Amino acid sequence: MRTTRLIVHVPLALLALALVLCASATWAEAPAANFRTVSGAVTVERAGSSSVPVPGDPLLVGDILRTGPDGKAGVSFQDGTRIAVGPGSELKVQSYRFVPLEKDYDFDVYMQRGEAAYSSGRLARLAPEAVRFRTPQAAVGVRGTRFLIRAE
Amino acid sequence: MRTLFSILLLCLVLGACAPKTTVVLVPDDDGGVGRVVVKAGGAEQPLAAANESTQVTDKPAPPKVMSQQEIDRIFGSTVAAMPEPPKSFLLYFPTGSTEPEPASRPALDEAAADITRRAVSNVSVIGHSDSAGDPAANQKLSMARAEAVRRMLEARGVPASGVALSGHGANDPLVPTAPGVAEARNRRVEILVR
Numbered sequence: 001m002r003t004t005r006l007i008v009h010v011p012l013a014l015l016a017l018a019l020v021l022c023a024s025a026t027w028a029e030a031p032a033a034n035f036r037t038v039s040g041a042v043t044v045e046r047a048g049s050s051s052v053p054v055p056g057d058p059l060l061v062g063d064i065l066r067t068g069p070d071g072k073a074g075v076s077f078q079d080g081t082r083i084a085v086g087p088g089s090e091l092k093v094q095s096y097r098f099v100p101l102e103k104d105y106d107f108d109v110y111m112q113r114g115e116a117a118y119s120s121g122r123l124a125r126l127a128p129e130a131v132r133f134r135t136p137q138a139a140v141g142v143r144g145t146r147f148l149i150r151a152e
Numbered sequence: 153m154r155t156l157f158s159i160l161l162l163c164l165v166l167g168a169c170a171p172k173t174t175v176v177l178v179p180d181d182d183g184g185v186g187r188v189v190v191k192a193g194g195a196e197q198p199l200a201a202a203n204e205s206t207q208v209t210d211k212p213a214p215p216k217v218m219s220q221q222e223i224d225r226i227f228g229s230t231v232a233a234m235p236e237p238p239k240s241f242l243l244y245f246p247t248g249s250t251e252p253e254p255a256s257r258p259a260l261d262e263a264a265a266d267i268t269r270r271a272v273s274n275v276s277v278i279g280h281s282d283s284a285g286d287p288a289a290n291q292k293l294s295m296a297r298a299e300a301v302r303r304m305l306e307a308r309g310v311p312a313s314g315v316a317l318s319g320h321g322a323n324d325p326l327v328p329t330a331p332g333v334a335e336a337r338n339r340r341v342e343i344l345v346r
Contacts, residue, residue, distance in 0.1 A: 084234040137210075148231070151171070
């Protein structure tokens with residue numbers, strides 16, 4: 001009996017492991033967003049270390065994007081949402097999920113300071129209630145649109 | 153002490169020291185105006201007209217239209233960093249086939265041209281089927297369509313390594329139908345360039 005159980009459960013455990021590995025592999029392949037424009041001083045802080053992005057580089061959930069007094073950058077998310085970040089800004093991608101097959105959507109960006117322009121993509125069309133753009137003072141809910149925001 | 157007091161007074165007069173957030177709703181690329189809701193301190197302020205703006209220190213202030221001059225002054229250099237809009241191209245297929253309809257050829261050429269024109273881009277090729285037939289077969293067919301389109305893009309100078317493939321079967325229809333319906337508009341591949 002015990003032997004039978006083992007035989008049944010080992011493949012299940014392997015399957016589960018394979019699924020976990022697959023899921024993380026898919027995740028690694030699809031960053032939340034990619035840089036399109038970068039000029040002046042721009043850095044990305046990821047897991048405690050800082051790097052200078054070039055166009056094409058990924059921006060991941062948890063990353064903090066910072067621009068200097070002359071810095072600005074534009075990023076394009078998987079669903080086509082675009083954000084431009086102006087000089088002297090700090091912005092963090094808190095959460096991003098765009099999985100239409102599972103109807104799983106989340107977009108949460110926090111701007112500590114600075115200026116940004118937001119232009120909505122497919123995510124805001126499919127699930128407007130899933131989109132939040134926050135600053136220390138306010139939260140902006142989006143109904144498919146373009147807006148500008150400054151936190152000072 | 154007196155200096156500190158003077159600075160504080162100046163701050164109050166100018167209202168410049170309290171942290172504040174400014175939100176401005178602006179027209180989209182196509183000129184349409186959407187809608188946002190600014191939430192703070194338990195209050196909500198919708199913005200629904202072009203260049204309508206609100207300022208928030210604790211609660212959103214009543215909305216005002218911001219002049220284009222003021223928008224350009226504050227946000228001009230930020231807006232200049234906005235990436236160009238994404239573009240989507242659709243190719244249609246005969247039932248069960250991975251060869252696009254002849255009428256879809258121009259879309260393929262346009263997509264390839266758009267991808268090569270952009271300095272940096274991400275390309276997704278997403279295959280779909282209609283709901284006629286077996287779901288597992290449709291899943292396979294949708295992926296085979298995506299692979300076929302990737303090869304056609306490659307033949308037009310788009311490196312296959314830069315193209316992300318997926319097949320959604322009949323689960324993501326352009327036109328929702330009952331199960332088992334042959335719908336031409338759902339037998340498609342989308343090339344999304346961003």
